[in-house]
Amino acid sequence: MPGLYFEEFEPGAVIEHQTRRTVTETDNVLFSTLTLNLAPLHLDAEYSKNSIHGQRLVNSLFILGLVSGITVPDTTQGTTLGNLGFQEVKFPNPVFHGDTIHVRTEIVSKRESKSRTDSGIVIFRHYGLNQRDEIVCDATRAGLMLKRSAAEQPAHA
Numbered sequence: 001m002p003g004l005y006f007e008e009f010e011p012g013a014v015i016e017h018q019t020r021r022t023v024t025e026t027d028n029v030l031f032s033t034l035t036l037n038l039a040p041l042h043l044d045a046e047y048s049k050n051s052i053h054g055q056r057l058v059n060s061l062f063i064l065g066l067v068s069g070i071t072v073p074d075t076t077q078g079t080t081l082g083n084l085g086f087q088e089v090k091f092p093n094p095v096f097h098g099d100t101i102h103v104r105t106e107i108v109s110k111r112e113s114k115s116r117t118d119s120g121i122v123i124f125r126h127y128g129l130n131q132r133d134e135i136v137c138d139a140t141r142a143g144l145m146l147k148r149s150a151a152e153q154p155a156h157a
Helices: 025-034 045-049 060-075
Strands: 014-016 080-090 100-112 119-129 135-146
Touching: 014 060, 025 060, 060 100, 060 119, 060 135, 080 119, 100 135
Parallel strands: none
Antiparallel strands: 014 100, 080 135, 100 119, 119 135
């Protein structure tokens, strides 16, 4: 698996994720309707013409999921034991249909788990940026990350 083990994360390190994703109208409409967020700012083009942005906004929870997902192959794929939660999430700029999102991750800190010997907790700060490098999502989260030594232990029969 391409993810990093607890020991491989260094506070202060920055990962520029290579995966980029252009957000489409279909993404926004499907996500909003599947999650029953029927806000006209996401779904109604005529209504949104009179909003402060003059057009529909992409659902912020879709953006949070996209930003988090883009980070997985480079950070946690196959090496995480779980997402412990988001401490803070901000959306300082809107996302519109056709915007292309890329992500930068900073490793804020890490510590040994107090209750588990096979893992530690890493604090990640994920920045989702649009094609103009404007921050559209700023999310800080904690992940429970597997230690390499635990991964190398033989499975119990």
